[in-house]
Amino acid sequence: MSFQTLPTLVQLALQSLLRVEALAISAVQDLPWVLFPPVFKEAFNHRQTNILRAMVAVWPFPCLPVGSLMKNPHLETLQAVLDGVDLLLTQVWPRSCKLKVVDFRAVNHNFWHVWGGAEDHACSPQVIRKQQKLEDLPKSEERQPLKIIVDICLKFCRLDECHTHLLQWAKPRKKSLQFCCPKLQMKVLPVCTIIEILKVFEPDTIQELELNSRWRLEALAHFAPYLGQMRNLQKFLMAGVYVDHCLRKTFTEMEYVHKFLSQFSKLNCLQHLYMNQVYSFSGHMDHLVRCLKNPLETLSITLSLVSQSDLNLLPQCQSLWQLKHLNLSGIPLFFFHFKPIQILLESITATLQTLEFEGCELNDSHITALLPGLSQCSQLTKINFYGNGISMLVLEDLVHRTAKLRQLTHELYPAPLECYDNGSLILDRFIQLCSSLMTTLRAIRQPEKVSFGAGFCSGCNERCVYSLEIKLCSCWQSD
Ligand SMILES: *[C@@H]1O[C@H](CO)[C@@H](O)[C@H](O)[C@H]1NC(C)=O
Ligand SMILES: *[C@@H]1O[C@H](CO)[C@@H](O)[C@H](O)[C@H]1NC(C)=O
Numbered sequence: 001m002s003f004q005t006l007p008t009l010v011q012l013a014l015q016s017l018l019r020v021e022a023l024a025i026s027a028v029q030d031l032p033w034v035l036f037p038p039v040f041k042e043a044f045n046h047r048q049t050n051i052l053r054a055m056v057a058v059w060p061f062p063c064l065p066v067g068s069l070m071k072n073p074h075l076e077t078l079q080a081v082l083d084g085v086d087l088l089l090t091q092v093w094p095r096s097c098k099l100k101v102v103d104f105r106a107v108n109h110n111f112w113h114v115w116g117g118a119e120d121h122a123c124s125p126q127v128i129r130k131q132q133k134l135e136d137l138p139k140s141e142e143r144q145p146l147k148i149i150v151d152i153c154l155k156f157c158r159l160d161e162c163h164t165h166l167l168q169w170a171k172p173r174k175k176s177l178q179f180c181c182p183k184l185q186m187k188v189l190p191v192c193t194i195i196e197i198l199k200v201f202e203p204d205t206i207q208e209l210e211l212n213s214r215w216r217l218e219a220l221a222h223f224a225p226y227l228g229q230m231r232n233l234q235k236f237l238m239a240g241v242y243v244d245h246c247l248r249k250t251f252t253e254m255e256y257v258h259k260f261l262s263q264f265s266k267l268n269c270l271q272h273l274y275m276n277q278v279y280s281f282s283g284h285m286d287h288l289v290r291c292l293k294n295p296l297e298t299l300s301i302t303l304s305l306v307s308q309s310d311l312n313l314l315p316q317c318q319s320l321w322q323l324k325h326l327n328l329s330g331i332p333l334f335f336f337h338f339k340p341i342q343i344l345l346e347s348i349t350a351t352l353q354t355l356e357f358e359g360c361e362l363n364d365s366h367i368t369a370l371l372p373g374l375s376q377c378s379q380l381t382k383i384n385f386y387g388n389g390i391s392m393l394v395l396e397d398l399v400h401r402t403a404k405l406r407q408l409t410h411e412l413y414p415a416p417l418e419c420y421d422n423g424s425l426i427l428d429r430f431i432q433l434c435s436s437l438m439t440t441l442r443a444i445r446q447p448e449k450v451s452f453g454a455g456f457c458s459g460c461n462e463r464c465v466y467s468l469e470i471k472l473c474s475c476w477q478s479d
């Protein structure tokens, strides 16, 4: 019988059971395991902490995906679950303890919904039934510690109430439980706080790290050894690393940067690397490139400071030869010798899926240089050339040369240069030229999502966009 088909009568019985707390708590011991999920969910939604605590302690499944019930963090229910874990830990082993994982991640878990035939691995009824049988057999292998899984995503510059509480609870239990943090994201947070977190959550359980922290280089160097321990890191996003002016171009700066970048040689699982507004690594990319071990799927260096020598290294780096996503938006490529980018593109034509050069100050010569490579990228699904100065002639060529790219579904082109007069957009020319380009495009393939965007308006900082319909910037709308 699945929960969807539970008779309403039973549901009503559950609700009235939960109304008498003392009765419910004593009933928990004898509750059939199949009733645990609906009772727990009901008690959770009504924040009946005493019942929750009692149920966690005798939870009859290997997994308790409690995070998917926590729509909003709520300290008392969190506390109740943690108390339940404590209660469970004090029980004399080997009792009927089946719980192996308490999952606080806010992922949508089938566990609570699809009971008839869930495909969710750790918590699926099939696996659970199997484990229920296995559980009765004596175990020779050593007992694994109970796993606590938490994603830590901090929006503000300090830990919130729930995270602080969880961390305080976790510290003294570090030896008896295993703390995992698949995703660690933070905004402006002092380096000492993240080190506190990493003393509890094992760095090698982190798969995704987002540092948005505006640290000074010294803090970055201090953090470096912890980064090196994140051996299972797959996705690393860093933003806002500035140069300290007093350190600029000194030996110390170089030392700090090298200490940080050399950690990349230990990140054997890294697939996605994002650097946004990173100003400190310019001229040091050789160090990074030498340390990259794993083939990357994503390289995104945007709005950052790079040097010619950095760009020259890119096509030589073998870790980049299987790139699926390349984003160099906001790097003023106009000032550089462009050949390395052209060679890089030509070496990744077999794998590349998305290519973004938004606001790179590219001109006709650059696009013409990219075209032979670009027309070979048969996996390409998205291109973004917004915010570059390209003429009608070259845009038409670009559209023709991408004619054979069947997967291409999302295309962002700049409005042709001819739409402007002395820097300002001439609206009817914009509409006329973009409509002509759209017609050309429709004649050669069936585009799905195509936009031609004008430059940002100096008045309202928005673009006029020609797509299925015309979206004018605020200034044009009010004209
Ligand atoms: C590429 O980088 C720009 C600038 O940082 C960003 O706005 C854009 O979302 C990025 N594209 C993707 C697909 O992440
Ligand atoms: C494009 O810019 C490069 C410098 O990056 C310059 O050498 C070239 O002449 C320009 N091409 C056109 C068509 O303006």
Ligand SMILES: *[C@@H]1O[C@H](CO)[C@@H](O)[C@H](O)[C@H]1NC(C)=O
Pocket (backbone or CB within 6 Å): 422, 423
């Ligand atoms: C172009 O614009 C600049 C200021 O935006 C102005 O000083 C100049 O006179 C304009 N030139 C022409 C030919 O309109």
